[in-house]
Amino acid sequence: MDFLIVGGGIIGLSIARELKKRHHGARILLIEKEDSCGTHASGRNSGVLHAGFYYSADSLKARFTRQGNIRLTEYCEARKIPVKKCGKLVLAKNEAELPWLDELLQRGEKNGVPLQSISVQEAREIEPRMKTFHRALYSPTTSSIDPGRVVDAVKRDALAEGVQIETGIRYLARSGHEVLTSMGKLEADYLVNAAGLYADTIARDFGFSKTYRILPFKGLYLYSNEPPQSFRTNLYPVPDLLNPFLGVHFTVTAEGKTKIGPTAIPAFWREQYEGFENFDWGELIEILFRQAGLFLKSNFDFKKLAYEEIRKYSRNYLVNLASELAEGINPNHFTQWGRPGIRAQLFDLKTKKLEMDFVLEGDAQSLHVLNAVSPAFTCAFPFAEFVCDRIGQLRT
Numbered sequence: 001m002d003f004l005i006v007g008g009g010i011i012g013l014s015i016a017r018e019l020k021k022r023h024h025g026a027r028i029l030l031i032e033k034e035d036s037c038g039t040h041a042s043g044r045n046s047g048v049l050h051a052g053f054y055y056s057a058d059s060l061k062a063r064f065t066r067q068g069n070i071r072l073t074e075y076c077e078a079r080k081i082p083v084k085k086c087g088k089l090v091l092a093k094n095e096a097e098l099p100w101l102d103e104l105l106q107r108g109e110k111n112g113v114p115l116q117s118i119s120v121q122e123a124r125e126i127e128p129r130m131k132t133f134h135r136a137l138y139s140p141t142t143s144s145i146d147p148g149r150v151v152d153a154v155k156r157d158a159l160a161e162g163v164q165i166e167t168g169i170r171y172l173a174r175s176g177h178e179v180l181t182s183m184g185k186l187e188a189d190y191l192v193n194a195a196g197l198y199a200d201t202i203a204r205d206f207g208f209s210k211t212y213r214i215l216p217f218k219g220l221y222l223y224s225n226e227p228p229q230s231f232r233t234n235l236y237p238v239p240d241l242l243n244p245f246l247g248v249h250f251t252v253t254a255e256g257k258t259k260i261g262p263t264a265i266p267a268f269w270r271e272q273y274e275g276f277e278n279f280d281w282g283e284l285i286e287i288l289f290r291q292a293g294l295f296l297k298s299n300f301d302f303k304k305l306a307y308e309e310i311r312k313y314s315r316n317y318l319v320n321l322a323s324e325l326a327e328g329i330n331p332n333h334f335t336q337w338g339r340p341g342i343r344a345q346l347f348d349l350k351t352k353k354l355e356m357d358f359v360l361e362g363d364a365q366s367l368h369v370l371n372a373v374s375p376a377f378t379c380a381f382p383f384a385e386f387v388c389d390r391i392g393q394l395r396t
Contacts, residue, residue, distance in 0.1 A: 003023075003026060003028045003192060004191045005031070006192070008030055008167065009040060010377055011194045011383065012037075012192070014380040015384045017384070018384040022392075030165045037152075038147070040342065042147060046221070046251055047145055047146060047253055047254060048375075049143045049145060050374075050375040050378045051069055051114070053111060053137075053139060057110040064379035067381075069141055069142075069378055072380070084145070086142070087233045088233060088235075089136050089139075089235050090139070091238070092135070093133060093238070105137060115137055116137065118135060126232065126233055130325065130327075144234075144251065147377060150377075168183075190391065190395065191366040193206075193368040194369045199372075200214045200346070200370060208366075212371075214270065216271075216287070216345070217245075218272060218340055218343075219264060222335075222336070224258040224334055225334075228255060231326070234251055237249060244373065247321075249322075259338060262341070269284050269287060273340045273342065290347070291306070298352045300354065318334075319334050346359055346373070358379075362394050
């Protein structure tokens, strides 16, 4: 075959479609180790279509998020997938956070993202329950969708366009010019690795990801039992821009329900969703060793991050954090945990830092998407074009 894609999340599916668009007669096979596409990060995504104002203008995230938001919104509307255009408020807790609101406003302007600095009264008109210090930022283009429905639609389109998709087939190893899978050997002119949590291990079979490793972080949301539309908009705190995680916030789902979270709890193996599900001794030892090293040395305070995130296993603690953003928060309303997700966060072994932007490595035979963390779902369509541009450059 011409192209083999490993990984059936939103990124792998979008790359497959873009390759088929550019190479109409090419034979393109996508393999996914689970029984359906979007089982991991894509299907467990928060469902937020981000606007693109968090990221510095020189980043790939800034380049793709605004465009991805527009295109994914149009895609959903064309396929009658509901889009909850609820917007987002970014709220300050105290005076020390006001300069960070200004920084986000400047980033929004540089990135061409609609973003407004508004008064407390204006913010209260958007969301009566919000709490902020002096002012807030309003992002009108942030919205919510059902990620599972989007993945299903993209898969259907890929199949209709001529992409071959085979589920229940696991990549095992590289053997010369062939790939060993759980269903036998495959041979392709070009391989695209979009395997998420296992992207680094596959890349090493091809001579890449030498200084990178995936560190998994578990994300949990706590759902409110209040009626739909109890909140009108998403409520976010001012983020620590040196931290890849945005802090506990309120998300309004596509159905109008409310959830708080997510956590970013260090996981001990790559697919540690619940209990000992998918337990792997080798991964446990490797990740514990790496986390121990981060406790001793990192360019961010891993010890503090781990301590704070583990505390979020406590429902009361998570609700207390959320109550800093909104009035009338009753712990009795937040009793149901959602499905856990695992963030495949790339870590640089040399610099001891978490990679904050998309990372690709490749050559004339293969390309590896090593870091496609949030907002990768929002960015999927323009990011797929970027990946295919890179493939075209590497193959010439």
